[in-house]
Amino acid sequence: MVYEKDVSRRAVLCGLALLTLGLIPENAIAASGVKVLANGKVEITLPKNPALKKVGGVVQFTNNQGIDIALVRTGKGATAFKALNLACTHQGYPLRKEGNKWVCDNHLSNFSIAGAVTKGPAESPLQNIPLKATRTKVTVG
Numbered sequence: 001m002v003y004e005k006d007v008s009r010r011a012v013l014c015g016l017a018l019l020t021l022g023l024i025p026e027n028a029i030a031a032s033g034v035k036v037l038a039n040g041k042v043e044i045t046l047p048k049n050p051a052l053k054k055v056g057g058v059v060q061f062t063n064n065q066g067i068d069i070a071l072v073r074t075g076k077g078a079t080a081f082k083a084l085n086l087a088c089t090h091q092g093y094p095l096r097k098e099g100n101k102w103v104c105d106n107h108l109s110n111f112s113i114a115g116a117v118t119k120g121p122a123e124s125p126l127q128n129i130p131l132k133a134t135r136t137k138v139t140v141g
């Protein structure tokens, strides 16, 4: 029993150390209220995604073609959003969110949360996917 307690304490301390060092990947916020429309576009209901209330807020989802997409609030306006294809523009490796940026673990390119290249070797910004936004929903595709 004492051993289990020690292991548990060690596991917690290790986890805290890794979190402090930023070594545990941040979990992306999965979009809620996602509906795939008959035309293949994806509709995101804004009231169900509080992360999108603030500028720089992000939710992620995968469309019906298997493309990982980030919906990013880019401004205070009700329709200020970008939908970004989360494939690295260098060689297509999937990106992960780290703090306020997108990181490619393949060759370490970095992109701003709105998709601009901040560190190569990638040279092109993330692909923008067309969208239509209203005060209550964003339709992507």
Ligand code: FES
Binding pocket: 088, 089, 090, 091, 092, 093, 104, 105, 106, 107, 108, 109, 120, 121, 122
């Ligand atoms: S595939 Fe992303 S940096 Fe090379």
